[in-house]
Amino acid sequence: MIRKLYIVEGIPGSGKTTTANWLAKVLSEQGKDTHLFLEGNPEHPADYESVACLNENQLLEMEKEFPFIRNFGVNKDRWFFISYASLSDSNPDLHKALQKFDVYELSVENFCEVTLLRWQEFAELAEAEDKVYVLECCFLQNPFTFLLAKHNVSAEVIFSHIEKIAREIASLDPVILYFEQDNIKESLDRVRKDRSVEWFEFLTWYYTGQEYGQSQGLAGETGVLHFLEERKKLEKRCLEQLESKSLILNNSNFDWDMCKEQILAYI
Structure with missing residues (x-):
């Protein structure tokens, strides 16, 4: 080995x-x-590190305010993951909204x-x-x-x-x-x-x-x-x-x- x-x-x-x-x-x-x-x-x-983890219901709710949110992440099993660290400048509203869904939350x-x-x-x-x-x-x-x-x-x-x-x-x-x-x-x-x-x-x-x-x-x-x-x-x-x-x-x-x-x- x-x-x-x-x-x-x-x-x-x-x-x-x-x-x-x-x-x-x-x-x-x-x-x-x-x-x-x-x-x-x-x-x-x-x-x-600075990765949000959402289930499908949470993702659907977020789509009401951020229709293109799925473009920022990837689906794995029953979870949708978004690395939001890089969004602080390009999309600060989405960056802030995703913090409450951090893996460590x-x-x-x-x-x-x-x-x-x-x-x-x-x-x-x-x-x-x-x-x-x-x-x-x-x-x-x-x-x-x-x-x-x-x-x-x-x-x-x-x-x-x-x-x-x-x-x-x-x-x-x-x-x-x-x-x-x-x-x-x-x-x-x-x-x-x-x-x-x-x-x-x-x-x-x-x-x-x-x-x-x-x-x-x-x-x-x-x-x-x-x-x-x-x-x-x-x-x-x-x-x-x-x-x-x-x-x-x-x-x-x-x-x-x-x-x-x-x-x-x-x-």
């Missing part, structure tokens, strides 16, 4: 992006046709359905190609933040969903590189220096102002740290249960040379 997939995961500021960029460069230098997709890339082949059941479909499509594509993919955040972080922070779903439900994804991509012989740090506050402080105030305000609301945060009485930076500690604990438990290969790297000292040596030895 030829390895075609590397996934980089971990909490904010732990080194995911730095490592994903470095690893893609290393693989390219080895002569592999390597494709890197970082968090937030609207072209991500295994995730949804779906119900838990529908979210699990369409994201599993996305991974299935990606696995089929990657298996047929002579390419290597390096993906950031999409395997653990996005399901955990959506299912746990937004909906306070049980760990068992989250693990089950991720295990289904793992089975779909097993043919790609994936390796999951997971970064953890002992001091999450220090890690968060580092990344906040490079992000906007609005980024942290949104992060705080997402982690503390929705179902999980409300159930735990979380607020502010303390609440964010509480959520990230819980997420790290659950993500590591999830990795222990998966058959996929994974390497947990403790990057508390930000010793990149050591991490790179560990990764190269493992892969």
